[in-house]
Amino acid sequence: MSVNHYKSFGSRVFDALNILLLTGLALVMILPLLYVLAGSFATESEIATRPFFLWPEKFVTDTYAYIFGTDTFVRALVTTICVTAVGTAVQVMLTLTMAYPLAKRYLPGRTLVLNLVIFTVVFGGGMIPTYLVVRDLGLLDSYWALILPLAINPFYLIIVKSFFQELPQALEESARIDGCSEMGVFFKIVLPLSKPVIATFSLFYAVGIWNDYMSPLLYIDDSSKWTLQVLVRQFTSADAENALAQLDSVFFPAEGLKFAVVVIATLPILLFYPFLQKHFAKGVLIGSVKE
């Protein structure tokens, strides 16, 4: 589209305005995050006096020193990292193993299972019956409650299934002729060919668990098992003062603390962002374009 088109005055004005507006939009998206980052390294008095800044006048790391000195934060951070790691592994494994047989068009019963899966997208038991199932399984206050109820996302399952369907069947067939079992074909042929898909859906699931607020809200009562998202909420909400009062210290940088908690809960997402952007955009389009 680099053809030099006729540039009228109106056209130039439009282009300038367009660039201005879009740049403004991009700034609106990113400035709040940069401000919080700057604020987390600023002194209490600077946060209180300067309305907006992107670079602190005096660069301090008090809040972070404080945060990593408290049990509450370190525990929540470790908990969230572990639950995300284990949960992602479990969810990806379950999704892949279920998607593979569903990709075999000749498998009797496949259509029935697929329809049962699709139905859960349209209708479900909802919050309370699901809560009662989790409770009856004895999973309340267990980290598994943050993983198992969301173990297979039906949309992801269908997309992975479609991907498996399009793998060259000749490879699988020749492995079978060489005496490879169905499991062998799955682990030695199919999975190595699926690395991009596995990467994509690992990220999907990992972001889902990391960002999940509803599951801990529903299933975790014990405050020593809180995840980062719950902690973030506790420290920045309207009743933050109560949460802060529970902390085991007399002095703490109260406002800066709120900024720093948000930064810590956001950072991993932003560190992985380049990968996320690439894979997620692809995933969105696979899900919508491929039927």
Added chain:
Amino acid sequence: MATDLAKPPVQAAPSEPGRASGRVPFRTALRRYRWLYLMLVPGLVYFAVFKYLPMYGLTIAFQDFVPFLGYSGSEWVGFKHFEALFTGPDFGRLMFNTLFLAVLTVLFVFPAPIVVALMLNELRVSVLKRSIQSLIYIPHFLSWAIVASLTYLLLAVDFGVIARFVHDLVGGPKVDYVAQPDWFRPIIIVQTLWKATGWGTIIYLAALAGVNPNLYEAARMDGAGRWRQFWHITLPTIRPTIVVMAILTSGNLLDASFEQIWLMTNSLNRSVADVFDTYVYYIGITQGAFSYSTAVGLFKGVAGALLIFGSNWLAKRLGQRGLF
């Protein structure tokens, strides 16, 4: 998403020549494909336990459920809880709040990505275009807890940037926005716009990328200006996408985001904040009224399913691809 579902798996896949031609008895199939069926088991268990068992659990909406007596031992009460919902004091407010947010979503959240995608499409400097895209996708990946926290930090009465800007520079009154019922809906809509607009452009940009450049070339030859190119080429290109997205959105009309609303609810704005999902949580989990809250959830679930089927039907009537 699953058009092949409608077709029965008549012919064998090429990898199984001659094996599965015609129907085989299920027991034979079970033996022949035992490994495939075995791989299916963990997933089936998941769907049975966490999806279909809760559907069975919906029966408690028609009972006075006592956890001690269980699903089969509790007393059946018919539609008592539904009557209580429809005649009770909360229903009108819940319906109004849910629909009000839905209308605001249709008016503001839905068109936003279309407008931004069209603006990006007119941007011919590709470096700038890519950088802007990278930046506006970011909010999509942040959790609602983070978005809510950012909102509290920016709107806090004493140190929040926006609150202070309004007070110090414009001379407005000191307002605790997050506690004001009047400000609840605008805050929710702005949050959704911030989080979802950039990401929403992807699907429209993909459609726009599919336009044949020759069309623009030919239009220019015929003396069409930028506006006429936009009106006669660009807009018709994304019209089908807009229709499909509109129908999908209408299918989710009752699904106000639970996490978002719950995180922004406080004791002062509850009257405008309560929607069906947060009400179910509040009544069911914090107050323990399992049967009544399940009835509320079931009502919302059935209404939502009808909306999805309805909009899917409408999509097909209009000659568009449906969801299923």
